[in-house]
Amino acid sequence: MMTAVRITLTVNGTRHDDDVEPRLLLVHYLRETRGLTGTNVGCDTTSCGACTVLLDGESVKSCTVLAVQADGGEVTTIEGLASGDAMHPVQEAFREHHGLQCGYCTPGMVMAAVSFLAEHPDPSEDEVRHGLEGNLCRCTGYHNIVKAVMAAAKTPAAPRA
């Protein structure tokens, strides 16, 4: 065990201080240290996007970020999107348009979509498809996912994470 490092992370609005091993990946910090298992590990090789979370408002693949790199930052996971009982407009749109089948890719897909919409508030369908290129779905194909993101883009005053 190499020297542990003290980090401070704000996760879904709550501040935490932890001593972590430098090699601890952000996704393992979230799932194991914080118990937030909504973020999935899929390929574990920066490809599939299942582990996507927001770091300081931008989508990142948490299997390829060290927890120590995120020190001082704000992380939003799928658990932090809803406000009480009110789902985030992107979550609501995925439900409404059934943008999922097995659901494994869904948390990462939703977080990637939230980040994408913050950068592209009025996207074309083509831009949505390219904007989600970092997330793989192996069940449904992408038809309803794209439909959901297009619908969420049209939701008035959608909160951006």
Add this chain to the structure above:
Amino acid sequence: MIPSAFDYVRAASVDEALAQLAEHGDEAKLLAGGHSLLPLMKLRLAAPTVLIDIGRLRDLSYVRDGGNHVAVGALTRHRDVEISDLLRAEVPLLAHTAGLVGDPQVRHRGTIGGSVAHGDPASDLPAVVLALGGTLVARGPGGEREIAAGEFFHGFLETALAPDEMLTEIRLPKRPGAGWSYQKFNRRAQDWAIVGVAAVRNGGAGVALVNMGSTPLRATAVEQALASGASPADAAAHAAEGTEPPDDLNGSADYRRHLVQVLVRRALEEAGARG
């Protein structure tokens, strides 16, 4: 997958990073965005015992007008290169190609300096810097030095950077009115190029190849043919000369030697139409 254990130090300045490099030598690696290094460490293909995190050196994240060139700080993320108005106006080949690296999540973390210093022949940006005839600025214990892009890539993941040096800036010459093109051929949107071609043309041409050997390669035979007045199609027929493309599950070496000729022709035609 979990990397081997390492000690973590965070550099608050370039000088501090250089001091750490001097102290730890070959055992240490610089960590910028980590999107080349961490995947290698997770696969245990790299196992540095010390990581020196330079990811917080915000003063190395910039795009500046240098008169006859544009200077890009080594820690500028792909996303910031992609959306830079100055680069879009003055070095559109770089801004465009930065938007094709990996996927949005990768572009939120990966940096231009990390990509160039990693020197992966399959990466997009090293070939762009080569085609543009860029200059790499490195700092080490002896001060700062400039390295021409053509002298920078030495071998597979090997560059002209000494173990105690750090890449700080990438300079791209302005080429007003130049036509340009980047051809990236892959099967899945986020993949590395099976073969890629960066081209820029006004008067002389710069053409560089992705994933056609152990380093990013300048297509000198193509450039010479163009200089002698060959058409894009005739010049492109020389694209595989002097290359040693890899054989892997994405394509045989023969397939790549064919593909590179097709892509160089497309790149030259597109650059010609844009010029």
